[in-house]
Amino acid sequence: MAMIQSKRVYEAVTDNDGQRVLVDRLWPRGISKADLSDVNWCKEVAPSDALRKQFHQHPDTFTEFRQGYRQELAAHPEYWQQLLVIAARETLTLLYAAKDTEQNNAVVLAEFLEDELDRRGDSSSPVCYADER
Template sequence: MIQCKRVYEAQSTSDGQRVLVDRLWPRGCNKATLDLHAWLKDLAPSSELRKQFDHTPALFEEFREHYRRELAAHPEYWQGLLDIAEQGTLTLLYAARDTQRNNAQVLAEFLEEELDRRAESSSPVCYTNRQE
């Protein structure tokens, strides 16, 4: 199971493995006290894409499309998360204020689709020259 949660929300026993998926460390969060399984900076949208989007709701669909292409180009960044999600709960942590239009939501959707693909066949998926 994959879920998304703002990093500022209280930790819960239902969180399972908690992974921060932002490129920048969240403001006001102490690295020593934030309970994380991992901080996957490379999994976050590129700095260029993040700055282009700038959390502007009107640009979200374009951001979503570009971020999905970035994800497809680098399966090495996210494939390990599929194993975590198959074994239990994976909580993707993010700092954005918008709980519906953010990189963690796009990533969760992408990972869910990959889990579905994994279940459909036993052969690995090739991401070379893949267009979304």
């Protein structure tokens, strides 16, 4: 079975990475586009600027950030549905630039996608997946 994992964009590529996708709204500092030429940049799936800035200013509010980001994701399945297709097929590595490896947008996105894969398995949400027939 495929899996979803998150990893700092500054870490070395490994054979276990599978499909690598950058999920930050801003391009990571110190990394050239050539360095990530094999990586898809999916910035629309990142948290909104307002949510990102709020969390950056108040890092102790991760629970609120997680809740807000999950609401944004739920409202825009068009931003992450292609990631589900990849995750169902192969390992998906979500790349992020944040220093905190446990409290960041990629971790929340990975959890959200795992939940969606679980829901998809029992087809509890046919409307969301109607366009994939």
